[in-house]
Amino acid sequence: MIGRFTHETRGKGLHEVTRLVQQVVDRSGIDEGLCTVMIQHTSASLTIQENADPSARRDLQDWLERHVPEGDPAFTHTAEGPDDMPSHIRAALTSTTLSIPVVHGRLALGTWQGVYLWEHRRRGSGRRCVVHVGP
């Protein structure tokens, strides 16, 4: 079963989409299986991260800003602005697809885990994800 969702990000950072993914699992009616999410962009990505203290997500964002900075003079792919090339690198270092087991109709995430869409462009946009749920 294939589902889709679009999430409007409005700037950089980790946007939780656990509920949107779980809604596709709900619609699938599958009790035990596998749920795979793929983001159809190369300047935003996915990650499973801590859903408790927001400071962890701020520090994650800050680390990427410092270690894959905008304005690196070595970049040549700069047509779309200073946040273009860092976005591709940040996406390559994190994940474009995630597969999560489903148990009793729920994503089998750990207690402190959430599914996050990681926006790497300054302005953000409507980010499209495709979800597959199978037995």
Add this chain to the structure above:
Amino acid sequence: MIGRFTHETRGKGLHEVTRLVQQVVDRSGIDEGLCTVMIQHTSASLTIQENADPSARRDLQDWLERHVPEGDPAFTHTAEGPDDMPSHIRAALTSTTLSIPVVHGRLALGTWQGVYLWEHRRRGSGRRCVVHVGP
């Protein structure tokens, strides 16, 4: 089919869990299919790496220690200690889920590949993984 295992790590580094994953594949009775492993934590992760020379794994650990160091003064998420925030970053840079084809009842790993649980906390703990095996 869903299986689970818990692996007691006792400190940082790459702990091989190939045999634990293969045992779930064995129990599934599936001859050809897909095996997905997810770790239910955000301060430990998964990777497929070389299972031959242990110096490769030591250098991997050392690289993370140097490039995502403890005690970075920019970190604000420090309530659980100096190894807390680096653990989240190290997990985001590696993998939380891995999907491996199954052929003739075996994980279709390359000759030199093993599945590793990468512990990022100093003390380690009982790390829980959920495994899905489907046709």
Add this chain to the structure above:
Amino acid sequence: MIGRFTHETRGKGLHEVTRLVQQVVDRSGIDEGLCTVMIQHTSASLTIQENADPSARRDLQDWLERHVPEGDPAFTHTAEGPDDMPSHIRAALTSTTLSIPVVHGRLALGTWQGVYLWEHRRRGSGRRCVVHVGP
């Protein structure tokens, strides 16, 4: 359904394999499902990246060369040469497996996405991938 392909790389960089993966999907006859690709090596990896402007891929390669450089004096795993250990780290930071939903018999990639085999060794070699396609 399991398929395989071998891609001869002839040096470092991102080699597009979207067509090779799609060919396995075609042979499977599956209209809606999930396609998983795994590379059976630990010194090459996989990524989904921009398939339009080649400068993005050159900058990705250049970033890894600068941030996970050959000749790091801290490396001890050097038996196979200066590009050996950086290859393992670069593989750990990117992906060994990718799962992509299949819709209407096609990989459900975004408009600007392609599947790439990322060669990390100087000389390259015949890189083997295993592909699973399921409903």
